[in-house]
Amino acid sequence: xxxxxxxxxxxxxxxxxxxxxxxxxxxxxxxxxxRQGWIRTLMRRCSGDPALADDLSQQVFxxxxxxxxxxxxxxxxxxxxxxxxxxxxxxxxxxxDALRGAEGEASITLARHDTTAIGMDLDSAMALLPGPVSLCxxxxxxxxxxxxxxxxxxxxxxxxxxSHIRRGSQRLRELLVAxxxxxxxxxxHE
Amino acid sequence: xxxxxxxxxxxxxxESKIEVSENGFSDQVMAGVEKRRRNVLxxxxxxxxxxxxxxxxxxxxxxxxxxxxxxxxxxxxxxIETGWLADVLAPLNSVAGLIGVSLVGVHSLYRKxxx
Numbered sequence: 001x002x003x004x005x006x007x008x009x010x011x012x013x014x015x016x017x018x019x020x021x022x023x024x025x026x027x028x029x030x031x032x033x034x035r036q037g038w039i040r041t042l043m044r045r046c047s048g049d050p051a052l053a054d055d056l057s058q059q060v061f062x063x064x065x066x067x068x069x070x071x072x073x074x075x076x077x078x079x080x081x082x083x084x085x086x087x088x089x090x091x092x093x094x095x096x097d098a099l100r101g102a103e104g105e106a107s108i109t110l111a112r113h114d115t116t117a118i119g120m121d122l123d124s125a126m127a128l129l130p131g132p133v134s135l136c137x138x139x140x141x142x143x144x145x146x147x148x149x150x151x152x153x154x155x156x157x158x159x160x161x162x163s164h165i166r167r168g169s170q171r172l173r174e175l176l177v178a179x180x181x182x183x184x185x186x187x188x189h190e
Numbered sequence: 191x192x193x194x195x196x197x198x199x200x201x202x203x204x205e206s207k208i209e210v211s212e213n214g215f216s217d218q219v220m221a222g223v224e225k226r227r228r229n230v231l232x233x234x235x236x237x238x239x240x241x242x243x244x245x246x247x248x249x250x251x252x253x254x255x256x257x258x259x260x261x262x263x264x265x266x267x268x269x270i271e272t273g274w275l276a277d278v279l280a281p282l283n284s285v286a287g288l289i290g291v292s293l294v295g296v297h298s299l300y301r302k303x304x305x
């Protein structure tokens with residue numbers, strides 16, 4: 001009898017992964033349900049575009065479905081999927097940057113009204129960074145990963161990770177300079 | 191390695207929490223999985239059907255043509271009585287050898303003319 005949706009909801013992940021690896025689509029649907037929020041948030045952070053983030057996330061899961069039978073250690077599904085998401089993002093940016101040209105002198109118009117607007121401004125600013133830079137920034141600030149962890153996960157040299165984060169942070173500060181001024185004003189009033 | 195983060199950016203990242211609602215995302219992914227499974231299945235059925243048709247329609251004539259061609263290509267140009275000498279010269283003393291040598295000659299001639 002085929003499993004119904006939610007059948008695996010309480011199951012340990014390694015077990016659900018091993019069932020999915022044997023071709024159980026209900027088990028895979030459960031993995032998608034569990035991990036979709038995290039993958040989409042990371043993609044959203046990197047791309048700054050919700051629709052694009054969802055498209056890329058969908059590609060990540062479809063690729064995962066194709067390759068899950070090759071996964072040897074079921075406990076490492078999370079990091080395996082994260083690796084796949086990172087590769088998807090870098091691949092997308094390589095294609096896109098080649099078409100669009102490298103980092104431009106673009107600027108953004110800040111909204112700066114509430115926390116939703118802060119998110120939008122941050123998304124717009126992140127979208128202007130080159131792929132590997134936005135990825136390193138997202139993993140550092142959003143995922144709270146160390147430089148070494150980022151280097152290991154992305155296969156980028158630790159020195160390059162450090163320089164990407166430094167360069168990306170500077171660029172973000174330039175793009176979001178108005179937030180510095182707001183902060184200074186608030187501190188003066190206090 | 192220093193993992194220091196810019197405090198202003200840290201604040202901005204912390205304040206801009208992203209709320210991602212499910213909104214049928216998992217269903218979309220699973221629809222894609224199902225579509226792919228269907229396409230793979232259809233592709234396999236198509237390939238098998240093509241092979242069966244190929245086998246029925248073309249295997250006989252193809253085998254006959256290949257056999258006839260192999261026989262024609264291996265036909266000796268000059269009859270050599272000595273067995274071992276015939277074997278040694280077989281690659282050259284055949285229609286295939288003649289075609290090969292001709293092709294090499296035409297190629298050399300072409301290169302000379304082009305230069």
